[in-house]
Amino acid sequence: MKKKSKVHGFNFVQEECIWMRSGIVAFKRCENAFDCTTCAFDKAMSAAIQTGREKAGRKVRPFREESKERSYMERVCRHMLTGRVAVRKCGNDFRCDVCEFDQMLEDVDAIHPMGAVPIVTVAGYRYSDSYYYHLGHAWARVEYGGRVRVGLDDFGWKLVGRADAVEVPGPGNRVRQEKEGFTLHRESNTAHVLSPVDGTVLAVNVDSLHDPRLAHDDPYVNGWLYLVEPEALKKNLEPLYFGEMGKEWLYGEAERLLQIVMGDAAAMAATGSPPVDDVYGQVPEVGWDRLVREFFRT
Template sequence: MNATKKRKPVSPKKRVVCFNILEDRCIWMKAGVINYRICDNAFDCNACAFNKAIRQAMKIDPMVDSQTVAPTWVAHLVERYDGANRPCRHALTGRIAAPKTCPYNYECYHCAFDQMLDEVDLAADLGTPVCREVSGFKIADDYYYHMGHGWARFEHGGRVRIGLDDFAARVFGDLNSIDLPPLGAGVLQDRVGWTFGRADYRAAVLSPVSGTVLAVNHPAREHPQLVNEDPYGSGWLFIVEPELPKRNLKRLFFGKESVQWIDQESRKLLGLMGPSYESLAATGGTAVRDIFGNVDELEWDTLVTQFLHTQRNP
């Protein structure tokens, strides 16, 4: 009698969830080439495996259809939409909510509006997202979280905005210095990406993703209290351009995973605080803004190694 082999469970494919996008249908679908597909790469077509596959299926020469000429889907968009009603590709992909027509035949490199959007995305604060409370700490919807308590928000085109999560902001309390990587610097996932300080204490934070730094938040660097007051909004820290966005997902928490992880981290924190604080787990109250400054039992070095997974005085 042959023993039945057990199938290994198949892990669901990870999808890059793009923040604040109203439309998530693939641009090839919008061009009428395929019937249905949801974009799973934050509209970063250059790093999209599906885009590569469909180009191969259509026998598109990558040396000809390169960034120096219009992408092939442009021809399909031009054919599908007439000149008077030709929608801007940023409206098609949900990057902008307002209807807008394209006056440049989808030759975006001629368009000042296209360039303006990139500049705005790099510098602008997109507002505080919808948050939920887990064990007294806030987590933002559609944000990814790293074990070292950095967050990553994937934005249109695959760019990633990075910051410190509410848990770390509350645990380490009133920060008075933040050192961010310079423009053009490379950061690596699971390696030190930036540091912060409080009085004579210092701590390093692991980068949640790998990529090249495109912009830094100067107001947050000059006024670190923004990180404490609004870690998911005006307290963001820097933006990177990742080479392959999906590669970063395996090491990040998202959705239900984030909720479970923060709950575990909260319980670990209560254990460090001592028996007199363990009863707080059932109260459901919001954690104070400066836990380190209010709980004498906590040691800075222990908090750094336990939650940031780094060492003091980097």
């Protein structure tokens, strides 16, 4: 089943490309997580327009030259086109690369997650089908500009309970998919969680680092851990679970945990009661190392 990508911070009708929304091309869907700065199609269109290349049998005028002839009210900012802001007119000839408003949005988004997401319950665990999930239970949320916010899912937090500390790579450090992304500590135990994507860390959530209970209690919004500038986003997303596929995977993880734990935890889930919130703390005989090995895959 083909994955349908989800990008937060946008309100596109079926994910229409900026060039389609602005009426310059008749039909184009975004295939680059709305990261126009690295989009091959955007570069090609910009080059064609800037040079006045013959296209479709007619002369295409440079984009800026054409935009200057429009009235101010017709110059719709791309953030308004995407639903990012309610009303915004472009007074910068569509030069987003030197726009202070555009930079301000990027700076704000680096620190604050972009709104709440629908949360459902799957086998007793909180789950959002808007996120991508790594086999080792780290999640990846694609946001404005193609950047990726990372955290640990509800299942993972219920395994380790309330961690004493969380270690994440600082800004400027690189992370690699399938390599250690962040580390959880509880008492004398350590759990390394694999990174869901390749990239460079742009920002960290100091609130979650100072108080890991925040990430445990609100893992999908305020409990994020770090923000990444990805290096191979499309490739990285391919092996991750998403949408209905993610639900099926989580059901399987819950069943496997019950088989390992058995006893009271299995009985609770079988009767429809919530799963154990702190597996390590409430069922210590299973052992920290086994939980980490089986579910974090490290």
